[in-house]
Amino acid sequence: MxxxxxxxxxxxxxxxxxxxxxxxxxxxxxxxxxxxxxxxxxxxxxxxxxxxxxxxxxxxxxxxxxxxxxxxxxxxxxxxxEMRQLDPAGRVLAHHLPDEGExxxxxxxxxxxxxxxxxxxxxxxxxxxxxxxxxxxxxxxxxxxxxxxxxxxxxxxxxxxxxxxxxxxxxxxxxxPRYTGIGFLEARFDGMEHAHPELSRLVGQGGAHIADGERGIFAQRNGGGHLRAYLLRRVPVDWIAANGLDPRDTAGIRARLLTEYAGWSPRILRMITDNDGPYVDRPIFAxxxxxxxxxxxxxxxxxxxxxxxxxxxxxxxxxxxxxxxxxxxxxxxxxxxxxxxxxxxxxxxxxxxxxxxxxxxxxxxxxxxxxxxxxxx
Structure with missing residues (x-):
């Protein structure tokens, strides 16, 4: 043809x-x-x-x-x-502010x-x-x-x-696609200025990245007063079930995360404890x-x-x-x-x-x- x-x-x-x-x-x-x-x-x-x-x-x-x-x-x-780089103690290591008109x-x-x-x-x-x-x-x-x-x-x-x-x-x-070995766990926050003012100040108007070599968090402002934080870890693709948890068990997942991120600043840990609604598991494939x-x-x-x-x-x-x-x-x-x-x-x-x-x-x-x-x- x-x-x-x-x-x-x-x-x-x-x-x-x-x-x-x-x-x-x-x-x-x-x-x-x-x-x-x-x-x-x-x-x-x-x-x-x-x-x-x-x-x-x-x-x-x-x-x-x-x-x-x-x-x-x-x-x-x-x-x-705007982009911020923080350490797990919440200290700002680097900060990019866009120029006017950028x-x-x-x-x-x-x-x-x-x-x-x-x-x-x-x-x-x-x-x-x-x-x-x-x-x-x-x-x-x-x-x-x-x-x-x-x-x-x-x-x-x-x-x-x-x-x-x-x-x-x-x-x-x-x-x-193959699993990369890195999992993202999404946490959502609504009404940032009123419900989550401390996180709002921490992240700014763009994004913030924090990592310690073994785990990380990338927080990103969205429109309409929302924010999404992605908890980044090396985990098996089925880590939730393998740990006897259910995707809807927000409290159980949160408890495990707090153990994994122990020692991080309480301000940053609000990205684990204060989210609105359940976590969303997003394993990364390539x-x-x-x-x-x-x-x-x-x-x-x-x-x-x-x-x-x-x-x-x-x-x-x-x-x-x-x-x-x-x-x-x-x-x-x-x-x-x-x-x-x-x-x-x-x-x-x-x-x-x-x-x-x-x-x-x-x-x-x-x-x-x-x-x-x-x-x-």
Whole structure:
């Protein structure tokens, strides 16, 4: 089967995260039809998570191609670029305050970013409640998408933007994510200024990192007076059950954490004792580095589906850059297959380079860094 022109092709994106939605938005700006399928029941069906810093050289570049950069700046928090490094006694080792007008990496809540991208698309572009189970069909196309509700869709190009445990990835690669040995345990805090004023003063308006070489905490301000703290530890992936605990046993988990963080400042330990609601276990997985694949007609990947790495500030930015570059390649190429080849020729080496640099990087979050690593106040 001859590869169709992008404007005439049936293009399907799996996953309505920042990458998938950015790709859809840029495609639609160039007059190329596309449908996005997502397993969520709706845009606000679940908590989208914490805050993201979008960088000038990738995330913001993608939003410029999407025609949404000004709207992003209207929603973003420039003050979120503040960063503090503390020791376990609560002493400030380094403190970066953004300059007035600094826009290198402002923060935006994940939910706000998703809403911005969804609103930019014509109604019906995103089909909610469509969870993919399989990609099938001949190598020369068309591909068939099968969903959990039993429905199928034929498509000329399926773009896997469906995250760490992508259902699309298997069509191009046998790679599966591996546990890094580092677990994040998320604690949420609401009404920071009134309910948690001491933590508010400790963290500031952006983020704060504390580590002692064996364990760490990264606290991050979100919009709307919220904060999320991520407790970082070397633990088995099933550490909660292995210790006879239940994810809903907040008191039991808290008691264990207080033992592990014994000796840390009582001010910092408020991130363990004062959280609002249960903890959320978030084990950190990564794909083997580098993750590449042979070109496969009718299928490609972007973001975490293509290059899942430790959470060191590049994931969403690379996903959005991937999305923009793939969409632009489709807008500028004679056929879908030409476009995918052009995109993968740039994306795969770039992601391989990042993955090599960040391999094992989750360990870095437990390290005691030199104060020179963070700009002085």
């Amino acid at each position: 001859e590869s169709p022109a992008p404007a005439d092709a049936r293009i399907s994106i799996i996953g309505a995260g920042p990458g998938g939605l950015t790709c859809a938005r840029v495609l639609r700006r160039h007059g190329i039809p596309v449908t996005v399928y997502d397993r969520d029941a709706g845009a606000n069906a679940r908590d989208q998570g914490g805050s993201l810093d979008l960088h000038e050289e990738d995330g913001q570049l993608a939003l410029r191609e999407a025609g949404l950069l000004d709207e992003f700046f209207a929603l973003a928090r420039a003050e979120g670029q 826009t290198a990496a402002p923060e935006i809540d994940r939910g706000l970013l998703r809403d911005l991208l969804v609103r930019s698309l014509a109604p019906g572009t995103v089909q909610w409640g469509r969870a993919l189970t399989a990609v099938s069909g001949p190598a020369d196309g068309p591909r068939t998408l099968t969903f959990t509700d039993g429905t199928t869709v034929e498509t000329d190009l399926v773009i896997g933007a469906d995250g760490a445990f992508s259902r699309v990835r298997g069509a191009v690669s046998a790679a599966i 794909l083997p580095a580098p993750h590449t694949w042979d070109h496969t007609p009718g299928v490609t990947l972007l973001g975490d589906a293509a290059h899942l790495m430790p959470p060191l500030g590049v994931g969403v930015n690379l996903a959005m850059l991937d999305a923009s570059e793939l969409a632009l390649a489709l807008a500028r190429s004679a056929t879908v297959d030409d476009a995918v080849r052009t995109y993968e020729k740039t994306m795969l080496p770039r992601s391989a380079d990042f993955a090599r640099k960040l391999e094992g990087g989750a360990e870095h979050l437990l390290s005691v860094h030199d104060a020179a690593d963070v700009p002085a106040r």
